[in-house]
Amino acid sequence: AQTVTQSQPEMSVQEAETVTLSCTYDTSENNYYLFWYKQPPSRQMILVIRQEAYKQQNATENRFSVNFQKAAKSFSLKISDSQLGDTAMYFCACVRGGSEKLVFGKGTKLTVNP
Amino acid sequence: DAGVIQSPRHEVTEMGQEVTLRCKPISGHNSLFWYRQTMMRGLELLIYFNNNVPIDDSGMPEDRFSAKMPNASFSTLKIQPSEPRDSAVYFCASSLKQEASGRDTQYFGPGTRLTVL
Numbered sequence: 001a002q003t004v005t006q007s008q009p010e011m012s013v014q015e016a017e018t019v020t021l022s023c024t025y026d027t028s029e030n031n032y033y034l035f036w037y038k039q040p041p042s043r044q045m046i047l048v049i050r051q052e053a054y055k056q057q058n059a060t061e062n063r064f065s066v067n068f069q070k071a072a073k074s075f076s077l078k079i080s081d082s083q084l085g086d087t088a089m090y091f092c093a094c095v096r097g098g099s100e101k102l103v104f105g106k107g108t109k110l111t112v113n114p
Numbered sequence: 115d116a117g118v119i120q121s122p123r124h125e126v127t128e129m130g131q132e133v134t135l136r137c138k139p140i141s142g143h144n145s146l147f148w149y150r151q152t153m154m155r156g157l158e159l160l161i162y163f164n165n166n167v168p169i170d171d172s173g174m175p176e177d178r179f180s181a182k183m184p185n186a187s188f189s190t191l192k193i194q195p196s197e198p199r200d201s202a203v204y205f206c207a208s209s210l211k212q213e214a215s216g217r218d219t220q221y222f223g224p225g226t227r228l229t230v231l
Contacts, residue, residue: 035219043203045222091157100145100211101170102220104157 002027004094006105013082014113020067021077021108023092030054032096034068034075039107040088048090051075082112116140118223120206126229132194135226138187139208147220148181148191149205157205163189164211196230203227 003026013019025034036048051059051068058066063083067076079086092105119138127133139146147162161171163183171181178197183189193200207220 037222043225043227045205045207045225047219047221050219100147100162100164100209100220101159102147106156 002029002032002094002096002103004092004103004105006090006092006108008108009106010109010111012111012113013079015082015084017082018078018080019082019110021079021090021092021110023075023077023105025073025075025092025094027073027094027096029096032094034066035093035095035102036064036066036075036077037091037093037104038086038088039091040085045091049077079110084112084114086110087112118206118208118221120204120223120226122226123224124227124229126231127196128231129197130195131230132192133196133200133228133230135191135204135206135228137189137191137206137223139189139206140221141187143208143210143221144186145209145211145220146183146189147207147209148189149207149222151203151205151225152201160191193228196228198230201228201230 005024032053034051038046038048049059049061049064063080065078089107091107093102095102121136145164148160151157160173161181166183181191203225205222205225207222209218209220
């Protein structure tokens with residue numbers, strides 16, 4: 001069975017600074033996908049970034065990038081130039097190849113301070 | 115384009131009553147998912163459909179929960195009878211399952227906050 005662990009229940013960062021959220025996962029599969037979702041106070045689940053396990057290059061979306069360490073089963077999210085609107089819960093998730101079942105971590109609550 | 119649409123956004127009901135949550139997936143998507151989010155258990159997958167057919171309902175907590183997808187543009191999650199422990203946020207998500215990769219990104223609706231008194 002897959003598991004996803006986010007070891008930081010809460011984090012805070014000053015506006016314009018950089019923050020990294022940690023995520024580790026456990027899967028016996030070789031083919032899988034990883035995701036970061038953002039859940040602001042509005043409750044909406046918003047996709048931030050995705051990474052295919054077979055790709056060595058780390059995914060990047062504007063200010064968001066990942067550090068994907070396949071051997072270590074680590075998938076951290078880096079937010080550069082943090083903005084107040086980045087304040088949210090961030091969930092790491094994994095889905096194995098051939099399945100559509102997303103497994104989520106417990107989330108990290110990020111607060112961006114002015 | 116419209117995203118995933120859920121109704122109602124909020125539902126308050128009394129224990130023992132029937133509750134029906136509704137979802138309209140993104141047009142063209144062929145997979146639909148129902149999740150429940152609570153503080154204690156986080157996000158849990160309840161059931162998912164592909165091409166309107168239930169594929170995995172192992173997350174449905176008990177017989178009081180049922181889900182249907184009568185067509186590609188509509189799904190319901192029903193709780194009968196409801197209990198206070200069913201209070202949670204229920205999300206619907208949809209995706210386009212591609213034959214080559216077997217999956218794609220799931221896009222979530224805004225959720226329904228259910229309170230059972």
